[in-house]
Amino acid sequence: MTAPLLEIEDLAVDATGSAGTVRILDGVSIGLGEGETLGVVGESGSGKSTLAAAIPRLLGPGLAISAGRMRLAGEDVMAMTPARLRRMRGAEVATILQDPLHSLTPWLRIGTQVAEPAVVHDRLSWKAAQARALDLLRGVWIPEPERRLRSYPHEMSGGMRQRVAGAVALSCAPRLLIADEPTTALDPTIQLQYLDLLKSLQREHGFALILITHDLGVVARTCQRVGVMYGGRFVETGTTAEVMERPRHPYTRGLIASMPRLRSAGSRSDRLAIIPGQPPVPGQMPPGCRFHPRCAQRFEPCDRDSPPAFDLGGDRRVACWLERESGT
Amino acid sequence: MPGARFFLRRLVYAAMSLAILALTVLAFSKVGGDPVTMMIEPGASQADIDALRQRLGLDLPFWAQYLKFMKNAVTGDLGTSIYYGQSAVGLYFDRLPASLLLAGTAFAWSVLLGIGVGVTAAARPGGLIDRVGAVLALIGMSMPAFWFGMLLIMFFSVHLRWLPSSGSGSWRHLVMPAISLGWYFAASHLRLTRSAMLESLQSDYVRLARLKGMPEWRVILRHALPGALIPVVTLAAINFVLMVNAAVVIETIYAWPGIGRLLYEAISFRDIPVIQAVVLMSGSMIVLLNLATDLLYVAIDPRIRHAE
Amino acid sequence: MRNRFGELDLAASAAALLLLLFAVLAVLAPLVAPHDPTASSLSARLLPPIWSEGGQSTYLLGTDQLGRDVLSRLIYGARVSLAVGVAAVLMAGAIGTALGITAGYLGGFADQVIMRVVDAWMAMPSLVFAIFLAAMVGQSAINVVLILGLVYWTRYARLVRGEVLSLRERDFVKLAVVTGASSLRIMVRHILPNVVNTTVVLATLMLGVVIVTEASLSFLGVGVPPPNPAWGLMLADGKQAMMVGKWWLTVLPGACILLTVMSASILGDYMRDRFDPKGKMR
Numbered sequence: 001m002t003a004p005l006l007e008i009e010d011l012a013v014d015a016t017g018s019a020g021t022v023r024i025l026d027g028v029s030i031g032l033g034e035g036e037t038l039g040v041v042g043e044s045g046s047g048k049s050t051l052a053a054a055i056p057r058l059l060g061p062g063l064a065i066s067a068g069r070m071r072l073a074g075e076d077v078m079a080m081t082p083a084r085l086r087r088m089r090g091a092e093v094a095t096i097l098q099d100p101l102h103s104l105t106p107w108l109r110i111g112t113q114v115a116e117p118a119v120v121h122d123r124l125s126w127k128a129a130q131a132r133a134l135d136l137l138r139g140v141w142i143p144e145p146e147r148r149l150r151s152y153p154h155e156m157s158g159g160m161r162q163r164v165a166g167a168v169a170l171s172c173a174p175r176l177l178i179a180d181e182p183t184t185a186l187d188p189t190i191q192l193q194y195l196d197l198l199k200s201l202q203r204e205h206g207f208a209l210i211l212i213t214h215d216l217g218v219v220a221r222t223c224q225r226v227g228v229m230y231g232g233r234f235v236e237t238g239t240t241a242e243v244m245e246r247p248r249h250p251y252t253r254g255l256i257a258s259m260p261r262l263r264s265a266g267s268r269s270d271r272l273a274i275i276p277g278q279p280p281v282p283g284q285m286p287p288g289c290r291f292h293p294r295c296a297q298r299f300e301p302c303d304r305d306s307p308p309a310f311d312l313g314g315d316r317r318v319a320c321w322l323e324r325e326s327g328t
Numbered sequence: 329m330p331g332a333r334f335f336l337r338r339l340v341y342a343a344m345s346l347a348i349l350a351l352t353v354l355a356f357s358k359v360g361g362d363p364v365t366m367m368i369e370p371g372a373s374q375a376d377i378d379a380l381r382q383r384l385g386l387d388l389p390f391w392a393q394y395l396k397f398m399k400n401a402v403t404g405d406l407g408t409s410i411y412y413g414q415s416a417v418g419l420y421f422d423r424l425p426a427s428l429l430l431a432g433t434a435f436a437w438s439v440l441l442g443i444g445v446g447v448t449a450a451a452r453p454g455g456l457i458d459r460v461g462a463v464l465a466l467i468g469m470s471m472p473a474f475w476f477g478m479l480l481i482m483f484f485s486v487h488l489r490w491l492p493s494s495g496s497g498s499w500r501h502l503v504m505p506a507i508s509l510g511w512y513f514a515a516s517h518l519r520l521t522r523s524a525m526l527e528s529l530q531s532d533y534v535r536l537a538r539l540k541g542m543p544e545w546r547v548i549l550r551h552a553l554p555g556a557l558i559p560v561v562t563l564a565a566i567n568f569v570l571m572v573n574a575a576v577v578i579e580t581i582y583a584w585p586g587i588g589r590l591l592y593e594a595i596s597f598r599d600i601p602v603i604q605a606v607v608l609m610s611g612s613m614i615v616l617l618n619l620a621t622d623l624l625y626v627a628i629d630p631r632i633r634h635a636e
Numbered sequence: 637m638r639n640r641f642g643e644l645d646l647a648a649s650a651a652a653l654l655l656l657l658f659a660v661l662a663v664l665a666p667l668v669a670p671h672d673p674t675a676s677s678l679s680a681r682l683l684p685p686i687w688s689e690g691g692q693s694t695y696l697l698g699t700d701q702l703g704r705d706v707l708s709r710l711i712y713g714a715r716v717s718l719a720v721g722v723a724a725v726l727m728a729g730a731i732g733t734a735l736g737i738t739a740g741y742l743g744g745f746a747d748q749v750i751m752r753v754v755d756a757w758m759a760m761p762s763l764v765f766a767i768f769l770a771a772m773v774g775q776s777a778i779n780v781v782l783i784l785g786l787v788y789w790t791r792y793a794r795l796v797r798g799e800v801l802s803l804r805e806r807d808f809v810k811l812a813v814v815t816g817a818s819s820l821r822i823m824v825r826h827i828l829p830n831v832v833n834t835t836v837v838l839a840t841l842m843l844g845v846v847i848v849t850e851a852s853l854s855f856l857g858v859g860v861p862p863p864n865p866a867w868g869l870m871l872a873d874g875k876q877a878m879m880v881g882k883w884w885l886t887v888l889p890g891a892c893i894l895l896t897v898m899s900a901s902i903l904g905d906y907m908r909d910r911f912d913p914k915g916k917m918r
Contacts, residue, residue, distance in 0.1 A: 058538055061530075090541030097539075102532040107554045117540050168540065341755065348756035353768070360772030470897035472848050474855060475871060475890035482878050482886065493879065574761035577852050581875065591764065595771045595858060607760060607768045614759040 004071075005175060005208050006032040006055070011068035013047075013054055015282065022283035024050050024063065026232045029309065032225075034175070037202065037209040039223030039240065041216055041255070043279050047232040048212045052180040055210075056089045073175070091121040094169035094207075098181040100161035104153040110137075110164055111149030117171040136167035139204075141197060159190040163197065170205060177202075180212045195222050216259050220244055225315070228252050231280050231290035234309065238316035248318045250295045251275070289321065297322060335623065342619040347398065349611045353604050354397050358390075360600065406608060407601030411593070416605035419590060424572075426496060427586030430579070431571035433502055434510035439564055442517025443557075449518070450525030451548055461518055468515030474577035477508035481581070494583035505582040509575050513567045520563055524556035531555075562621050569617055573610030648906035651899035658896060662715040669708035670696070673865040677703035682877065685884050698884045700873055706884065709865035710892055716866040717896065720780055721847040725839045727785030728846075732792025733835050737823050739793065740800025751797070754790045762787050762845075763852055770858035777860050780853060784846050795838055796831050803830055833911045841904035844897035851893055867893050 013025040025047045032038050042048045053059050055070070057077065070077040072092065080088065089095075097103040104113060114136055115129035124132065130149065137145035140163040153161055162182060169177055179198065183191040199222055202209055211223055219226050219240060226244075227237040228251065236249040247253045254275035277294035280286055286293050292302040301307075301321050310323035381387050388396070400406065406416045449458035484504060485493035491500050528534060529552050537551040572587065579588035587606060594602035661668055680703040684691045691698065697706040739750040757765070769783045803809060804827075812822050853859030854868025862869055867889040874885030 056539060058535070086541045086543065088541070089539055095536070095539040097532055097536055099532060103536040105533040105537065105551045108550065116537075116542060116546075120540075120542060120546075165536075168536075171540075341752065344752045345756040345759060348753055349759065352756065356769060356772055466898060466901060467894070470844055470848075470901055471894045472851050472855075472871075472890065474852065475886070475893065478871070478875065478878060478886050478890070482883055486879060486881060570761050574763050576763055576767065577855060580856065591767060592856060595767060595856070598771065600771075603768055603771055607764055610764050611756070611760040614761075615756070618755075618759070 003034050004031055005034045005036075005073055006030075007069075007071040008055075009069045011051075011054060011070060012066045013050055013059065013063055014066040015063050017062055020283075023066075023285075024232055024282050025054065028068070028233055030227055030234060030237060031315075032176070032208050032210065035202070035206050035208055036225065037199075037211065037223045039219035039226040040210060040212045040229060041214065041219055041226060042229035043214060045279050045281065046229040047282075048229050049180055050232075051229070052095070052178050052210070052212050055176075055178060056093050056095060057085055058089065087121060090117045090174070091172040092174050093176045093178065094172075094174040096162070096165045096169050096177065096179040096182050099185045100158060100165050101153065101185075103165065104161060106153055108152075109149065110151050110153065110156075114149075114164065114167050114171060117168065121172045132171070133167070136170060137164070139170070139201065140164070140167045142167070158186055159194065162186060162194060166197065166201065170201065170207075173205060174207055176208045176210070178210045178212070181214070182211070183218065184213070184215075191218075192221075198222070216244075216255055228255065231285060232282060233290070233319065234317070235291065235319045236317070237309075238312075238314075242316060248312075248323065249291075249320050250297050250322075251291050254294075289319075334626070338619055338622050342615050345615045346612055349608060349615070350398055350401055351394060353607055354394055357600060357604060401608065406605040409594075409599050409602045411597040411599045411602070416601040417609075419602060420587060420605050420609050423585060423587045423590045426584060427572045427575065427579070427588065430502065430505055430509060430575065430584055430586055431568060433506040434513065434571055435564070435568045437506065438510035438514035438567075439517055442514040443521045443560060446518040446521025446560075447525055447548065447553060450522045450529060451544075453526065458522075461522075465515035465518045468511045469519075471511070472577075473508050473512050474581055476511055477504065477578055477581050480504045480508060494581070496584055501582075501584075505575075505578055505584050508582075509571060509578050513571065516567065517560060517564060521556065521560050524559055525552060528552040528556040558625075562625075565617055565621060566614065569610070569613050573606070573613065645906055647902050651902035651906070654895060654899045655903065658714045658892075658899075659718060661711050662718050665711050665715050669705075669711045670694070671705035671708040673704060673709040673712040674863045675704060679703065682882055684882070685888075688884075697888055700870070700885055701877060704865075706870075706888060709870060710867070710888060712865040713867040713870060713889065714892065714896075716777065716860055716864055717847050717850065717893070720777055720784070720850050720860065720866075721843055723781045724784035724788070724846045724850070725843050727781060728788035728842070729792050729835055729839050731785060732789035733796050733828070733831065735789070736793040736796025737800050737827050737831065740797035741804060741823050741827055742819065747797075750793065754793050757787075758790045758794075762849060766849055766853055767856065767858060770853055775858060775861040777864065780850055780859050783853075784849060787849070788842060788846060791842065792835060792838060795834060799831050799834055800827055803827055837904065837907045837911050840900060840907045843904070844900035847893065847897055847900070 008031070009029050011025055011028040012023060015022045015024050028047075028051060030038070040048045040051065050059070050063070053063075054065055055077075057065065057080070059065070065078070068078075072088065077088075104110075111130055111133050114133035115124075115126065118124045118129035118132050119126060122129075133149060134145050137148055142148055142160060142163055148156070148160075148164075153164075156164070162185075165182075177198075182198070183194050186194060195218060198209065198211075201207075209223075211218065213219060223240050225238065226240045227234045228243070228249065229235070230251050236243060236247065236252045243252060244256065247256055258274055275294055280290055280293075286303070288301070288303040288305050289295070289298070289307050292298045295302065299321070305321075307319045307321045307323075309317040309319045311317050312323070378387075386393070404417050408414065409416050409419055412419060445457065445461045449455070449461045452458060481493045481504065484491045491504055492498075495501050525548075529548075531552075534547060534552050537547045542551070574588065575584075575586065576588035576591050578584070579586045580592045583589065587610075590602065591606045593599070594606065677699070680692070680695060680699050681701055682703075683695050683699045685698045685706075686693055686696050688698075695705050695707070697710065699705055700709070735750050735754075739747040760768075766783050766787050769786060770779070773779050773783070809822060809826055812826050817825075850859055851866070851868035851871065854866045855872045857872065859868055860866040870889040871886060874882070874889065878886045
């Protein structure tokens with residue numbers, strides 16, 4: 001790992017409602033270096049979007065970070081003042097949301113929305129900010145950028161809108177870009193194009209990228225490292241190559257087996273393997289290992305104690321009791 | 329742009345509504361008994377009565393009366409006031425400026441206060457302004473406006489002697505009526521603004537604006553508010569028309585010479601043409617306003633333009 | 637009264653209790669009221685409430701210009717306001733629901749006709765329309781109920797029609813159609829039970845509005861006729877007296893209206909939260 005940019009240790013997020021408090025994220029630990037790409041994979045409800053919201057500390061109503069530590073380039077994020085946080089968001093940690101139709105403000109022109117961060121964070125005049133916006137739009141491959149500055153979001157296609165979202169995010173040269181399912185709402189034909197754009201922008205600007213997705217294929221294509229989330233915590237982390245070719249956690253294996261393109265060569269079965277059962281709901285977590293009810297390899301300790309993340313060296317971690325047995 | 333079909337359909341509906349309004353007014357007027365007997369002088373002969381009946385067109389079958397009524401209405405003739413002896417429509421327009429002044433003042437403060445407090449309340453839900461605002465809004469919408477008007481008179485006119493208790497002619501006469509009239513609508517604006525803002529504040533675009541590190545005032549005013557205002561503006565427009573036409577009791581207790589008071593006088597004297605004129609004018613105003621807002625919506629909101 | 641999370645909703649409970657209290661007082665008026673509300677007494681005119689100087693214990697809340705006991709008139713007034721209000725709301729609800737279901741289910745010509753009438757009638761400001769109707773018929777409590785029913789049914793019709801439009805597509809309705817049930821039967825046995833919830837919520841919300849309109853009509857002299865002790869009439873009577881400082885003739889009846897309408901509103905909001913959380917109503 002290069003110089004550490006983001007360090008998250010034992011992060012926990014709780015949701016508090018009239019029905020009581022429910023833990024959404026539990027003991028999440030991950031690190032990210034400058035310029036690195038990390039993929040966060042999981043099914044819906046695994047907590048990956050909550051993690052994306054927790055990093056800039058902009059969780060929704062009723063959600064709050066209840067434990068853990070977070071450091072951005074050595075600075076304690078949990079201790080940041082509201083003013084510092086606002087500067088951090090947009091200027092150091094930028095976010096792209098899933099649905100650009102709803103995440104861009106319908107009554108503000110594109111130019112305004114792309115120029116805003118430069119005016120607020122870098123204190124540019126509106127004129128200078130618009131000029132920067134023009135460059136940014138060019139940088140995300142938007143044709144006729146001068147005309148587009150005056151457009152409204154609904155006048156563009158989904159793919160173009162998401163590229164605008166990219167331009168917005170890069171406005172103040174952030175060090176970290178969090179993309180929360182950026183391609184899920186796009187046409188399949190455009191998805192790859194968009195990922196290529198992200199990678200190209202990353203090469204050009206040098207930001208670290210956290211890519212949240214439910215699609216292992218996306219991770220395989222774009223990320224150096226990957227973290228697999230289940231039930232509000234990471235069950236396996238490591239480099240993409242390692243995790244994809246030699247998955248150690250039964251859930252990861254199940255995920256890979258259920259993706260048609262990713263079955264390793266020589267696999268005999270033609271049928272797609274699906275993991276039986278449903279992901280657990282926060283507040284109704286199974287005792288012990290969260291995955292154990294759906295795990296074909298569960299054994300004695302699995303329904304009693306939750307496994308810690310076994311460190312296998314080289315940033316490889318697996319939270320499964322099987323690791324203890326194999327004596328690694 | 330949405331095709332001519334859309335405009336045409338709305339126009340036809342509006343025309344039908346106006347026609348039904350006229351029909352309703354005419355039909356229910358019949359229920360009120362024979363107007364001729366009310367207008368006739370004692371001691372008139374049967375021939376005089378018949379002549380009057382014929383002159384007013386009351387000897388024709390109903391459908392013919394209706395057509396005649398419609399024809400007159402379109403040309404602006406809604407009969408002659410029994411009491412005042414002048415054109416009913418003329419009377420309406422004579423009193424309109426006073427009602428516009430009162431309504432305008434009440435509207436202005438009810439919009440400013442209502443929207444202002446509504447936005448502030450939504451920015452900090454559960455906070456002090458929100459809770460106090462909610463209670464005041466509840467009271468404002470539950471209290472008969474004219475009762476509040478009387479309380480104001482008791483306090484400011486009778487007790488403190490600061491303001492005149494009725495009449496018109498100076499800004500002092502305008503204060504209490506405008507406050508009493510505006511109260512209910514301020515509450516209505518507050519409630520709608522608050523709920524529309526709360527919804528807007530939950531949206532993804534507000535979330536993204538915050539994620540961009542935008543200062544809260546900008547998030548609220550530039551990102552959240554414009555969308556939330558759309559339903560509020562529609563409501564406010566209707567409320568204004570209501571304030572002009574339906575301030576009957578307020579104008580009565582303050583002796584404010586507007587349309588509301590005209591209606592009160594008309595019912596006191598059983599002046600049917602004037603009553604008809606007020607009902608028709610106010611109803612027509614709202615029909616036309618609804619039509620205008622429907623069409624304007626499509627023109628203003630960039631999203632609808634592409635959806636239709 | 638518990639809200640949809642199971643917690644006790646204090647405001648709604650208080651509102652319900654207050655309305656219940658008024659209702660009980662209204663029903664038991666002859667037993668509870670200390671005096672005959674129409675009995676005048678020349679010697680006891682314009683007495684202030686007991687806590688003011690000059691007040692007497694026989695007339696707890698004072699008397700009006702004719703020496704009639706205010707407290708008794710307020711209690712009997714509750715009778716008038718609540719009876720008229722509830723009756724009007726029921727009538728408007730019945731007409732509006734019936735026409736709304738008809739318009740929504742049958743569609744086509746019936747729908748067009750009904751909805752155009754709804755559009756037209758809703759364009760008339762409620763009070764203006766009510767005053768117009770009141771000027772055409774004689775003054776009586778029954779007439780007021782009829783008038784209010786005619787003025788407010790349109791709100792129910794619009795709401796119900798909207799619901800029926802989506803109910804129409806539901807499987808259980810389609811099944812009934814397929815099995816040959818007549819339209820009338822479907823509307824009554826299948827559609828109606830499913831719109832009742834919404835109708836009840838709207839009714840509770842409308843109760844306050846109706847009561848204020850009735851008070852306005854009575855105040856102007858075209859509502860409930862004297863000597864009925866309607867709160868609106870009491871306000872009209874009190875107007876002269878208030879100019880010479882007899883505040884209780886204005887403050888007290890108005891306060892009763894305020895409390896009743898507030899309670900109805902709070903209760904209506906509660907019902908809406910409980911039975912229509914998705915906000916089908918505006």
